[in-house]
Amino acid sequence: MSAERLAGHALARADELERQLAEHSLTMQKAEAAAAAETTRVVGRIDAHELSTNAKLDAANRLVSALQAQVTTLQARVAELERRPKLSGSGSSRPATCDEMEARIEALGEFRRKGHGSSLARAAGYSCVEAKAVGYSLQEAKAAGWAFEELRMAGYIGAKGMTSRDFLDRHQAGCSNFAGLDFSGEDFSNMVLLKCNLSGCVLEGATFDGAQLTSVDLSNARLTGLACSSWRGARFSGECNFTGTNIRKLLSAAELKAGGLVSGLKTTGYSCSEAKAAGYTPSECHIGGFSFEEGRGAGYRLQQSWEKARIWG
8 A cells, every 4th residue: 555545544534533522522511511401400409499498497487486475475364364363153253142143033034034035044144053043944944055964953954864865875775774864855756765664754845756665664754844745756566654654644545546555555544435535446455454344334345356355354
């Protein structure tokens, strides 16, 4: 190979190396620029995050300072109130006198006579005890929103008082003996009472609308006393015992029949004649506890149905 050709080849190789070097340099410049841009972006995000964090910390510190100031103010207020003498119901720092208490009761009595309800009396600051003293009824006291314990303390409910809600919870848990408890004014509407003992209970003003009573012992229970006692739509099955009660003041014989009461009918105090007038059949009267002689005295004819009832007896 001639010297000229070797020189040309060397120059071409040098040009190629220069081109590759230029491309590499350009690539490195682009990489450095991208790295610088990414660094700038990351640093910017870090700076923004720091600014946000600092702002949040500043806001939290201001809130803590404000709360601490409020706590300090409230503590000072509590300390001031604790230093003051306790006020009685009369509005003075001493117990109310007899005259003041009587004047308060008299004012509430006048308030009631003018037709103002118990809810307004309670809102005006009168107690449940004062409401009872002027004659507000149990139902009115309940409507005003006084709690069960306040009703008990006022004397509306006896020491053995229980709410119908507590009754239902215990009854559903398997308890059946509630004898002697005070359920004055309680609402048993639409409840199912199954084989439970309510003998001797105070049920004045209680509501049994739509309740289902199956073999319930209500002997000697106090059922009357408040005009709002209600047994509308009550249903009876099994052997219910109303001995010693005033159920007949709340339900007619016809209503008892409509409610399905058969066994225990005689314990309601209705006679066989009254049962007959209400539509009871001879067999139902027999199952209800009436004798053949009582049925005959009521005017039932000696028909096959009564003869069959007599045989059952």
